[in-house]
Amino acid sequence: MDARSLIVVGIIAGLTAHAPPRARQLPGRSGEARVTVQLFKFRPDTLVVSPGATVAWVDQDEIEHTVTAGTPERRPRGSMAFTGTLASRGSTFQRTFTREGTYPYFCERHQFMRGVIRVTRTGASK
Amino acid sequence: MNVITRITRLAAVGALALVGTAAIATPAAARPIAAAAAPVSAAELRTLLNTLLAEHVYLAAGATGAALGGRDAEFKAAAGALDANSVEISKAIGLVYGSDAETAFLALWRKHIGFVVDYTTGVATKNRMKQDKAVSDLVGYTQDFGAFLAAANPYLPKDVVAGLVKTHVLTLKEVIDAQGAKDASKAWMSARTAAMHMQMIANPLTDAILKQFPQKFSN
Numbered sequence: 001m002d003a004r005s006l007i008v009v010g011i012i013a014g015l016t017a018h019a020p021p022r023a024r025q026l027p028g029r030s031g032e033a034r035v036t037v038q039l040f041k042f043r044p045d046t047l048v049v050s051p052g053a054t055v056a057w058v059d060q061d062e063i064e065h066t067v068t069a070g071t072p073e074r075r076p077r078g079s080m081a082f083t084g085t086l087a088s089r090g091s092t093f094q095r096t097f098t099r100e101g102t103y104p105y106f107c108e109r110h111q112f113m114r115g116v117i118r119v120t121r122t123g124a125s126k
Numbered sequence: 127m128n129v130i131t132r133i134t135r136l137a138a139v140g141a142l143a144l145v146g147t148a149a150i151a152t153p154a155a156a157r158p159i160a161a162a163a164a165p166v167s168a169a170e171l172r173t174l175l176n177t178l179l180a181e182h183v184y185l186a187a188g189a190t191g192a193a194l195g196g197r198d199a200e201f202k203a204a205a206g207a208l209d210a211n212s213v214e215i216s217k218a219i220g221l222v223y224g225s226d227a228e229t230a231f232l233a234l235w236r237k238h239i240g241f242v243v244d245y246t247t248g249v250a251t252k253n254r255m256k257q258d259k260a261v262s263d264l265v266g267y268t269q270d271f272g273a274f275l276a277a278a279n280p281y282l283p284k285d286v287v288a289g290l291v292k293t294h295v296l297t298l299k300e301v302i303d304a305q306g307a308k309d310a311s312k313a314w315m316s317a318r319t320a321a322m323h324m325q326m327i328a329n330p331l332t333d334a335i336l337k338q339f340p341q342k343f344s345n
Contacts (some may be wrong), residue, residue, distance in 0.1 A: 034239075038231055038277060039223070039226065039227050039228040039274065039277045039278055040233075040234065040270075040273075040274055040277075041229075041230050043226075059144050060247070060277065061273050061276075061277045062272075062273045062276050062277065062284045063270055063273035063274075063284075065270060109270075110233070110234070110237075110270070112229075112230070112233035113230070114235075
């Protein structure tokens, strides 16, 4: 590998060293789990919580996003449906998940933005 | 085939071409600059961004010109090349801000190309409502684009970026309008103007990246 390639590899390694994990496990009952919306991405994109956990989405982009249940192709109905609007940077939306299950969601305005909340008694960290 | 059917077909083909990059192979011999040589110096970064963004305009103009002229095969080829350019621009962003940013940027970037396809279809079919909707979508998109870069880089104010991208949208719109009016001379002169304007995006973007990561790029 020549010096030029090493520099490129170094840049990429340095910039990606801070990448968040793909899935994060957070406790449910004791408090709030958080999803940050930054650079048009839900971070983490998969969050594992216990039943009863409240998840808060926090917008760090200077643009409106939504937290909409399901996927653009398959939207839930009834009590499973929800939409929260994050108007701009600093806006938050919260939802409490009481039942075990897998809850996909997406941003209505930028439908490539997808995330999942997994609610499980065994999956959450202690 | 009448003009509406033809453009509808072209738009469908275009949408597929723009979304389905996996189906579009870039010959190794024609591999674009970002894939061939990742920038390591400030000058290379500046050259890369200027080249890719100017190329974006010419390829877009080629695609819309072919679509409006009813040249199906040329349109498909131009749309494929345009998407390859989109991927390269996204890779350049990914080089600096990581793979998640690259993925999000590509989705956002393709979105504006989809709106350009909508506008071109509106021009071809003389559908004023479709044109207005596409322009409205494109103007709204400038806010998204500004927000993306503002989130990535503190030296890129959202409104400033949005304003620059709005000019990009308007200059490209002039190209398409001239193509729709069959005014080739105006279309190509407008394409030059639109391409030259891209340095107004590429240079501030380069400057902001260098300011944000001064140690990452050599002088």
